[in-house]
Structures are given as structure tokens and as C-alpha cells.
Amino acid sequence: MLTDELRAEVARLKAERDAVVLAHYYVPPEVQELADHVGDSFALAKLAATLTCRTLVFAGVSFMAESAKLLSPEKTVLMPEPTADCPMAHMVRRETVDAARERYGDELAVACYVNSTVEVKSWSDVCVTSSNAVKIVRALPQVNVLFVPDRHLGSFVAEQVPEKNVILNDGFCPIHQDISADEVRALKEAHPGAPVLAHPECGPEAMALADFAGSTSQIIEVAVAGEALDYIILTVDGVRGELERRCGGTGKRFHFPPTRPVCPDMARITVERLVACLREGTGAVDLPPAAVAEGARRTLTRMLELGAR
Structure with a gap:
């Protein structure tokens, strides 16, 4: 306390x-x-x-x-x-990016989930987050989009933007991927009618049971605005505190999988x-080498520009 x-x-x-x-x-x-x-x-x-x-x-x-x-x-x-650290942030190989650029040339954009290292960002054309990935990929002029590093968020984007050829990388968040569909089904049986709100980093079996998929902040907003009293939440348990603060006094209850999704690094x-x-004053973060910093900053700046449109 x-x-x-x-x-x-x-x-x-x-x-x-x-x-x-x-x-x-x-x-x-x-x-x-x-x-x-x-x-x-x-x-x-x-x-x-x-x-x-x-x-x-x-x-x-x-x-x-x-x-x-x-x-x-x-x-x-x-x-x-x-x-x-974030394990998924490192799940991209330079060879994957180079091979896609060689195949598609100028007809390819590399969209990099912000959950990535600064070096991976420097290889890319634009950053995205789970809250703006669909909007930004849709806005890109290229039809071919290599989405790195998260294959699950990439799959979600591909479903929402079928006019694009979204090429997936084999990365993932271990915490979200391990959310069990069987545990979600058990929660749905225990709380009939409770909306299932999922982060798109979840695996396909859990995502298939979701009523809503979105970023952490979007999950919070849906729960705050919703009329239900019970919600099944498929993301890291740390969001419970903000949900309870925002919904205090409403009687709303939030149910997470019994195998508690906790990020050990967080x-x-x-x-x-x-x-x-x-x-x-410990833990100072230094800038990377100038060429890496310039490339990574460009992808972040472009994200902010496209996300504001």
C-alpha cells in the first residue's frame, strides 16, 4: 500500500x-x-x-x-x-525484410509494430500500434505490406484490410498467445452473455471467441461505455487496475483467464x-547510432502523421 x-x-x-x-x-x-x-x-x-x-x-x-x-x-x-524487455520485439530477422523488399521492390511497405527494437524500426517504413494498425496499413499507398514482428496482430489487420496483401512474420507475444481458448470457453459458460474483449496479439483460437478486438485503451473504452456488468478480458492482467478505477461504483466485474496473463518484464x-x-537517476536510455536513430525516428514520425489524419 x-x-x-x-x-x-x-x-x-x-x-x-x-x-x-x-x-x-x-x-x-x-x-x-x-x-x-x-x-x-x-x-x-x-x-x-x-x-x-x-x-x-x-x-x-x-x-x-x-x-x-x-x-x-x-x-x-x-x-x-x-x-x-519484450521478447516479441526481437522476433524479426533482417533477411526477412530484405527478401520481401527484393521480391516486391517499391510496391512493398514494411509496417513495424511499435513493440520492436529500435534497429527493427530502422529497417521499416512506418510504425503502427494495435490501436492504429488497421488505419495506417489501409492508408499506405503500397498494396503489399510486410507486417513485423507480430503475426497475430498482422492477421487481424489482414482481415480488416482485405484489399492489401499483408505478408506475415513469425513473431508473437508469448503472454497473449498462451491465453487458452478452453479457459475462455469456461469463462463464457460461467458468465453467460459477458462480452469477450480481446487484444489482437491473442492467438487465433482465443480471438475466434472474442466479441471485440482492439488495443488496451480500446478495450478499456468499450468496457467503460458498455451496459453489461460482466466482461471477459483477454489481455495482460495489469489492465485490471485501470478498468476498476474507470468503472468504480458501477458494479462492473472483470474476469481474466485463470492462468493469469502476466508480463514478467512489466x-x-x-x-x-x-x-x-x-x-x-539510473537507467538512462541512450540514442542508438545516428543512422539507426534516423531510420527509426522516421518510422515513428510517419506513424504520428498518418495516425493523426
Whole structure:
């Protein structure tokens, strides 16, 4: 439980460093409580580029902090847990991208899910998030689109944009892919009529049982606006805190698979590590080599431009 003394210390340290704390929905709820802004990857990427503070503290995994540094290179970007990573971010080979470019030439665009390393972004033409991937792929002038790294989000995009030839890469989020369709069916039997809200990183068997598929923030908005009292949520359990805060007093209940979907990297971002990061200035994120930074920044900037249309 967060004490008044701890909250006061965090406020003092933020003021001393001119720092803003950004937290992803998947980090522990007590870390979210101490953050200035909580959101999904897209919302935090947009926000980080507009803030005027000197320091950004990113309570999330490495690709999120890297993106913030690319969009705000003049700021100090700190990670409370520098080793927090995303396995899917590394599930792309350069040979896959090069082979697709050789085959399709200028008729190919490489759309890179923001859950990727800065190097992978530099190989690509545009970044996307789960909230804007369909919109951005649809807006691309090329018919052929190599979607990296997540094959499940890529499949979801392909279904929504059938006029495009979406080429899939063999990457995935281990947490979402492991959500069991049998457990989802059991939840549907236990809560008849409860809408199933799924993140498109889920595997096809679980996705086939969903009533709605969208980003973490979109799942939250659907649950907040919905009239049902029970909801089955197919994404990382960390979003429970925001759902309960937004729906407090409504009687709404949120049911996650019994094999609890927890991101172990996000779970390592604790209050203690956040405070230590603010106190000591540890976990600084550096810019990559100039050529990599330039390419990756271009894909992020194009995402923001296309996403705003």
C-alpha cells in the first residue's frame, strides 16, 4: 500500500529532476498510481513528444523508452528497470525484410509494430500500434505490406484490410498467445452473455471467441461505455487496475483467464525501483547510432502523421 510519505517523496523527487512519470497499463497497479500519465504504447508515444519536462521516467519495457528517446532526444529518459524487455520485439530477422523488399521492390511497405527494437524500426517504413494498425496499413499507398514482428496482430489487420496483401512474420507475444481458448470457453459458460474483449496479439483460437478486438485503451473504452456488468478480458492482467478505477461504483466485474496473463518484464517494474530511479537517476536510455536513430525516428514520425489524419 502506498503511504502519504512515499507519495510525498516521489513528488519531491519528480520536482527536483523536472520529471514526468509515464506508466504502461501492464505495470503493477501501485506503480500506475504514482505515475503522472498511464496509457498504452500509442498514447504514451504521442504524449512523450509533447511534454516540456527535462526528464521522462518510463515505467514500461525497453522499446517504449527507446521510442520516447527517439522522439525527444533532448530529454533525459530513464527506466526504473533497464532490463525489462519484450521478447516479441526481437522476433524479426533482417533477411526477412530484405527478401520481401527484393521480391516486391517499391510496391512493398514494411509496417513495424511499435513493440520492436529500435534497429527493427530502422529497417521499416512506418510504425503502427494495435490501436492504429488497421488505419495506417489501409492508408499506405503500397498494396503489399510486410507486417513485423507480430503475426497475430498482422492477421487481424489482414482481415480488416482485405484489399492489401499483408505478408506475415513469425513473431508473437508469448503472454497473449498462451491465453487458452478452453479457459475462455469456461469463462463464457460461467458468465453467460459477458462480452469477450480481446487484444489482437491473442492467438487465433482465443480471438475466434472474442466479441471485440482492439488495443488496451480500446478495450478499456468499450468496457467503460458498455451496459453489461460482466466482461471477459483477454489481455495482460495489469489492465485490471485501470478498468476498476474507470468503472468504480458501477458494479462492473472483470474476469481474466485463470492462468493469469502476466508480463514478467512489466511485473519487475516496482515502486522501489521507480523511487530508486528518481533518486539516483539510473537507467538512462541512450540514442542508438545516428543512422539507426534516423531510420527509426522516421518510422515513428510517419506513424504520428498518418495516425493523426
